[in-house]
Amino acid sequence: MVSAALLTLSLASPAVADRGAPDFGRATLTGFASLPAETFVPGSEPSGSAIGAGPFNGIAAPFAHQPVQGFSGVVNRRDGTFDVLSDNGYGTKANSADFLLRVHRIEPDPRTGKVTVLGGFNLSDPDRHVPFPLTRADRVLTGADFDVESIVRMPDGTYWSGDEFGPWLLHFSAKGRLLEAPVALDGVKAPENPYLNGAQPNIGSSKGFEGLVRSVDGCRLYPLLEGTVTGDTPGDLRFSEFDLRKRAYTGKRFVYRLESTSNAIGDAIAVDRHRFLVIERDGGQGDTAKFKRVYLADTRDRDGDGLMDKTLVADLLDIANPKRLGGFGETFRFPFQTIEDVNLVDDRTLAVLNDNNFPFSSGRTPGKADDNEFITIRLSAPLHADWRAFR
Template sequence: MKCLNHPLRSALAMLAVGAPLLQAHAAELLERAVLPSASFSTGPTSGQFATGGNGVVTPFINKQPVQGFSAVLPGAQDGTFLVMSDNGFGNKANSNDALLRVYAVRPNFKEGTVTPVNRFTGEELSDFTSESYITLSDPWHKVPFAIVADGDVYPSTPVGGGAAIPVDPTIKAHRLLTGSDFDIESIRRAADGTLWFGDEFGPYLIHTDSKGRVLEAPIPLPNFRKLPSTLGGSEVNPLIQAVSNPQRTLPANLADSGGFEGMALNASRTKLYALLEKAVTGDPVRERLLINEFSLKERKYTGKTFAYPMESANHAIGDFTALTDTQFLIIERDSGQGVATDPRFSNPARFKKIYKIDLKRVDGNGFLIKEEVADLMNIYDPRDVAGDGKTDTVFTFPFTTIEDVLVLDNNRLLVINDNNYPGSAGREFGVPDNNEFIVIHTAPLLDCDGGRKPDRADREYGWKDGRGRDDKECRPAKE
């Protein structure tokens, strides 16, 4: 991709980070499908410790919300995807009864809908039943600390007070994992079919079989840069440990919800690259996030770390996925939601972008160099894919958290929001956000040779310049 030096970079970021920012071509909205916010799967009662929001009342009797998508993988059949829900309702205390699940879905972009499917065959289902999901569990007692399933009652107090609530018998019998045990935010599928999850409470790497059953003790993150904690205490913790880490005995050096928000698997499928969502508390550069390399063959971290520079210390990352062995995409976002033109949004969304990095390209200060791929607050929609009755207009993705990006080919990305059901309302004030699946067209993600000959996508979308070409000799990695 040929990019120009970005003309606007804050002086603070230049001084603190020093990595040049490169400008991108505008992305175009190609497809959009929506899964309603009030979508539920079979399971035990949930939300007994969570406060409702946006008019939604908890708990959810004998069901689990299908929400909070924080990662996406290709499904078993073309056109299907696996989407991973995060810890449930936002933190350890309110997610005791939220099961950790991965759902199989099929977006129907012609109809604008998303339906559950059988995770093996891709056959459409009328409801989110056990055919459509896996639930993480610890049947072989690999987790070395107490989990919710080990107790007789849930560890938190119900909303509104009252007596302790017995742990659901299904959770106990099958040692199902909940959002009080781990906060999973990323998932990758290894070449052997096993699954790796990135957790925020530890942060840990969690290794399961294809059915979500834990295979080995969760793997902690060493403090390779030996950064001291600023959260109290003088001893340097040899591990990176969040405040909620259940095994921590030394001062925490990572804020809660700061663990592995993004995790990429390289194209050779030999290494994981786990990206922290927040800076380590002892890092003098607050705009820097660390990427840690993990060898799947050796089952351990290699000790190599890379520094990703955020545009602001108040930003966070949303997802991290591979293009090649060294090139990756990262979603970087602010914490705002809604649009600035609606005064009811006190903290509107302003910064939601996708960048490309290359581990072989760093600046003089050791920071990865970023190339902007797409501005999710400025997506071109000339064909009114959004369905708002307007053409030659801008489509925005104004959600608090956008945590899913999947490479479809060298010019197309699937992007999904995390709707934090029922708490987030970025599309319409006071209304719980749906799960939106969008496909956007970008400039080529990888440099490719050859002419610009029209392809199927050009005919479908009416392009005349050959920009829909899918270069068979230059395709990005796919899981």
């Protein structure tokens, strides 16, 4: 579990006011743990038959079991454990039909540097809420059906997930059973959407709902697209509002602008009614990784430019590590191609995880498949978050 001692390290400089928002300094590494890349679900089905024989970063395919990988969403259960969501599997609809979509329960322990997998559950649709054909007759969901990239947990224990193939919102029970039909975003269709009917998609492949936020009052969801919708300004991402009581989009949306049109977002989470933490990253890994950041994005648009205001909270390629945690030097880098999980641990501490794209990504050590890493970082100033953000 994340120890209290690791979450209460003293910090450096105080915040400096900048247009009404704090100017955060350098974040500090307070915890590090990892799960080996070659970790598989015990007793599970074979997987990876459509990716080729490899080897990929020294690992041959296919695999005898389902890998515990691709962490694209995280839920803090507030008991030292976390739920993490595996995405579509191996990167495309075509090669992921034997990858079962799954939520894993993990327990990171920075004292030992290890992450323990406590169990988990597969996602399924036994009640036939999905109106289009699925890959499997038993209606266990696979990476050829959906690309689930984000997850939130509701007070009743159910989960909502954001998908990239529709893009759709998906509502699951506490054990992964789909509870209602997928909810589409009006006017937006990805190339994988089965209802294109010959029309052109207006968002790129794997550019659907990468982020999904539960409002602090639990009444709304805010899905954030990873890509720009055709016709919108390049680099502008739609951040829409969904009313959970009405089960409908409200028509209100905000605009998150990327620092570069070649960047992508990785995850988002609410800080209060107006402010959200957003991971923004480039596509590099290892030495080619140049931009991996966490921003505080504010919907109030104080400068009136029609965009969410952004304040840099943490540069994930320049984290202070005075205690040399994880065996790394005094500067810690999180140099992964896909960093897709952020969570509030306390008002000054964030948990951040990577999607290791098993077995393809090799950001930590060239030629070696990336592990699933779990870090906690302490910010140089408090967020002054709404207390409900920690539920």
